[in-house]
Amino acid sequence: MTDAPPLLETEGVTKFFPIVRSIQDVLGRRTARAIHAVDGVSITVQAGETVGLIGESGSGKTTLGWVIARLHEATGGAIRFEGHDVLALDGTELRHWRHNVQVVFQDPVGSLDPRLKVWQVVGEPVRAQNQMDRWFARRERKRLRAEHRAAVKRSREAGTTTEVPPPTLPPMPPRLSNADIRRQVAVALPLVGLMPAVLDQYPHEFSGGGRQRISLARALIVNPKLIVLDEPTSALDVAVQAQILNRLIELQRERGLAYILITHNVAAVRFVADRVAVMYLGQIVEIGPVREVLERPVHPYTKALLAALPVADVRRRRTRYRIGGDIPTLVDPKPGCRFAPRCPFVEERCKATDPPLVPRPGAPGHQVACLRAEEVASIAPAELLQEAGPAPALTATDGASASATAPIS
Amino acid sequence: MTQPVLSVENLSVEYEVGAGRFQAVSDVSLVIPPGRVVGIVGETGCGKSTLAQAIPRLLPEPPAHILSGKIIFQGVDLVPVPRGKLPMVRGTGIGMIFQEPLNSLNPAFRVFDQIAESIQIRHWREMGVLPVFHPGPTPWDYSHRPLPETADVLSHSVIPPGAKEKVQRKALSRADYRREVLDYLRLVRINDPETILNLYPHELSGGMRQRIMIAMALSEKPALLIADEPTSALDVTIQAQVLTLMKELIDEVSASILYISHDLGVVAETADDLGVMYAGRLVEFGPVADIFERPRHPYTKSLLRSIPTRYKTDWPMPTIPGSVPNLSLLPRGCRFHPRCALARPICGQEPHPPLRVVEGATASGTPHQSACHFAEEVASQP
Numbered sequence: 126m127t128d129a130p131p132l133l134e135t136e137g138v139t140k141f142f143p144i145v146r147s148i149q150d151v152l153g154r155r156t157a158r159a160i161h162a163v164d165g166v167s168i169t170v171q172a173g174e175t176v177g178l179i180g181e182s183g184s185g186k187t188t189l190g191w192v193i194a195r196l197h198e199a200t201g202g203a204i205r206f207e208g209h210d211v212l213a214l215d216g217t218e219l220r221h222w223r224h225n226v227q228v229v230f231q232d233p234v235g236s237l238d239p240r241l242k243v244w245q246v247v248g249e250p251v252r253a254q255n256q257m258d259r260w261f262a263r264r265e266r267k268r269l270r271a272e273h274r275a276a277v278k279r280s281r282e283a284g285t286t287t288e289v290p291p292p293t294l295p296p297m298p299p300r301l302s303n304a305d306i307r308r309q310v311a312v313a314l315p316l317v318g319l320m321p322a323v324l325d326q327y328p329h330e331f332s333g334g335g336r337q338r339i340s341l342a343r344a345l346i347v348n349p350k351l352i353v354l355d356e357p358t359s360a361l362d363v364a365v366q367a368q369i370l371n372r373l374i375e376l377q378r379e380r381g382l383a384y385i386l387i388t389h390n391v392a393a394v395r396f397v398a399d400r401v402a403v404m405y406l407g408q409i410v411e412i413g414p415v416r417e418v419l420e421r422p423v424h425p426y427t428k429a430l431l432a433a434l435p436v437a438d439v440r441r442r443r444t445r446y447r448i449g450g451d452i453p454t455l456v457d458p459k460p461g462c463r464f465a466p467r468c469p470f471v472e473e474r475c476k477a478t479d480p481p482l483v484p485r486p487g488a489p490g491h492q493v494a495c496l497r498a499e500e501v502a503s504i505a506p507a508e509l510l511q512e513a514g515p516a517p518a519l520t521a522t523d524g525a526s527a528s529a530t531a532p533i534s
Numbered sequence: 535m536t537q538p539v540l541s542v543e544n545l546s547v548e549y550e551v552g553a554g555r556f557q558a559v560s561d562v563s564l565v566i567p568p569g570r571v572v573g574i575v576g577e578t579g580c581g582k583s584t585l586a587q588a589i590p591r592l593l594p595e596p597p598a599h600i601l602s603g604k605i606i607f608q609g610v611d612l613v614p615v616p617r618g619k620l621p622m623v624r625g626t627g628i629g630m631i632f633q634e635p636l637n638s639l640n641p642a643f644r645v646f647d648q649i650a651e652s653i654q655i656r657h658w659r660e661m662g663v664l665p666v667f668h669p670g671p672t673p674w675d676y677s678h679r680p681l682p683e684t685a686d687v688l689s690h691s692v693i694p695p696g697a698k699e700k701v702q703r704k705a706l707s708r709a710d711y712r713r714e715v716l717d718y719l720r721l722v723r724i725n726d727p728e729t730i731l732n733l734y735p736h737e738l739s740g741g742m743r744q745r746i747m748i749a750m751a752l753s754e755k756p757a758l759l760i761a762d763e764p765t766s767a768l769d770v771t772i773q774a775q776v777l778t779l780m781k782e783l784i785d786e787v788s789a790s791i792l793y794i795s796h797d798l799g800v801v802a803e804t805a806d807d808l809g810v811m812y813a814g815r816l817v818e819f820g821p822v823a824d825i826f827e828r829p830r831h832p833y834t835k836s837l838l839r840s841i842p843t844r845y846k847t848d849w850p851m852p853t854i855p856g857s858v859p860n861l862s863l864l865p866r867g868c869r870f871h872p873r874c875a876l877a878r879p880i881c882g883q884e885p886h887p888p889l890r891v892v893e894g895a896t897a898s899g900t901p902h903q904s905a906c907h908f909a910e911e912v913a914s915q916p
């Protein structure tokens with residue numbers, strides 16, 4: 126177990142989206158620019174573990190999830206799944222690999238084809254994997270038969286009389302009929318708390334929670350090892366969210382699934398995740414065990430993000446420390462800490478060097494990408510209030526996305 | 535002045551879709567005193583947005599249709615007001631902030647024109663060019679005119695006394711509008727408003743757009759501001775900025791606010807009074823601190839408990855069994871009783887209990903009301 130490779134390992138994964146150049150840009154020989162959506166992310170996910178990815182929109186968390194599931198092609202870096210290089214896969218091999226990693230998409234309305242019935246939606250991956258299985262079986266049988274033919278030919282040319290034993294061909298998986306798929310779907314639906322009676326209904330007949338359950342059933346039906354949950358409960362009410370989150374944990378315990386939970390809902394991450402990674406502008410700024418990160422955040426961004434959460438507790442009704450300004454641009458970001466323009470603790474060196482993700486002494490597994498981590502660590506978010514005051518440090522990033530910064534007492 | 539800005543009495547709103555009809559809002563009563571922030575929370579489909587849009591009569595009629603009840607805004611019942619007169623109420627009387635700012639701002643207008651339009655209309659009304667709905671002294675009312683009779687408002691437009699002279703006044707120049715728009719942009723804490731003025735909505739970030747919406751709503755100087763999920767489409771840190779802004783503005787503009795949200799955390803931070811809706815009914819109403827600390831309706835209680843606050847080791851989280859009932863197939867009796875842990879035979883037999891003041895729940899201020907037969911027991915239950 127100690128030397129077994131982790132279920133998923135990414136190493137410095139990057140994803141850049143090039144910006145389309147106008148004719149003026151081309152004629153003016155301006156260099157091509159790109160949006161650095163994911164910029165050098167290294168994380169590992171062990172089997173049966175949940176890693177939460179939190180951050181604001183535009184922080185690249187969804188893109189990272191898509192890159193991991195190979196729905197986006199990574200621009201650079203390496204992704205290894207159970208020790209195998211995933212980025213090298215293509216064609217049918219890639220399609221066959223896909224059953225290992227499934228995605229539950231954010232929008233439960235947009236991710237279900239309105240013209241397909243539940244059994245068709247949920248059964249689609251089964252049919253696809255069945256095709257892949259048949260393709261591989263066919264290729265294998267073809268290969269064995271060709272080998273056999275060659276061996277027979279060789280023996281005939283050599284003049285030996287011994288029979289070459291016929292190869293033991295792997296069985297050809299039968300093509301699944303609609304009835305087979307319906308049967309499989311009927312087995313999978315109760316896993317997510319849906320009755321098999323809904324097989325012939327259309328997605329629009331379900332509420333948001335119901336649609337999200339269908340999405341989850343579609344992901345589960347091919348027995349994945351890792352599920353990328355992209356904002357699985359953002360569109361849902363708290364009561365329904367609680368049901369879905371409970372179910373997710375139950376499924377994880379039953380089947381040893383690993384999850385990557387992408388969300389801006391810190392409460393959901395707290396409840397579901399074992400480890401949590403905080404993303405800001407395409408980079409991980411802090412990663413560690415969920416209790417450690419959420420209760421003793423170190424990076425100023427994590428602190429600000431946690432302090433910005435509205436809390437359903439009237440006693441804690443207070444002025445919250447807030448980060449001034451919006452997320453700055455991702456187009457060819459300047460070197461230096463990405464959070465520097467909004468950070469209350471910014472120093473000159475922060476703007477010059479990219480802070481690496483370094484382990485914190487005395488806190489196993491907790492890594493922070495902040496040059497001043499140890500100085501900042503002891504400052505509670507409440508003290509940040511005074512620190513943040515009317516400080517000029519909180520300068521807005523640009524005119525169009527600037528906003529007031531001074532907290533009100 | 536103790537007259538409430540808005541009082542909704544036994545309002546029921548029905549939708550007629552195809553052959554079916556269902557009540558999205560049933561028998562809702564609530565009172566918004568001047569300068570107070572009243573929050574409404576509930577799950578999707580509980581009728582909170584219908585309520586928000588029914589108050590300024592913004593609902594498309596048909597399919598929506600106000601069955602019964604009164605919406606008394608500053609002493610005037612809005613339900614019988616003919617459609618043609620409704621624009622008098624909206625804008626200057628009742629301002630609205632919508633959930634999705636990109637859909638509610640006109641993409642073809644620059645920020646300046648969006649805000650200047652509402653200022654212009656307000657000015658026309660102040661000048662007497664446009665009819666005004668000004669029945670009572672509001673925080674924005676300069677003259678403290680006497681209250682007109684309801685019939686007056688309905689039969690002919692109320693032109694404020696002295697408006698005749700104001701008509702002679704020169705219309706505002708573009709520079710005046712510009713100054714005023716800048717004032718409002720600064721009010722919503724926009725840095726560098728001179729640049730923002732000339733931008734189109736798509737050039738702004740979500741938080742900025744929502745600020746523009748707030749500026750637009752405030753520039754009409756409404757007596758009542760209805761905010762329908764103003765921060766739900768925003769990121770947490772941006773949401774925190776907008777929430778803080780809303781809280782500051784609540785003190786500055788002294789308008790009453792009806793704050794609709796599905797997020798209990800957001801409401802806990804902004805509202806003074808809180809109403810909880812379930813399947814079209816207001817099931818609990820009272821001061822926000824009371825409701826959060828001592829909920830007196832089983833639904834509120836289980837809703838509060840289903841907010842995840844704990845870690846994986848505490849699995850499972852308490853949930854409410856079942857799901858929200860279909861509005862066209864409501865259970866008999868109390869609408870929550872099939873999912874309620876406290877349910878007894880009486881809950882299914884008696885009609886849905888009305889809101890009543892819970893004994894011994896509140897010391898002062900807004901009485902704590904609950905629509906449960908066993909409101910007194912809820913607090914003692916685990």
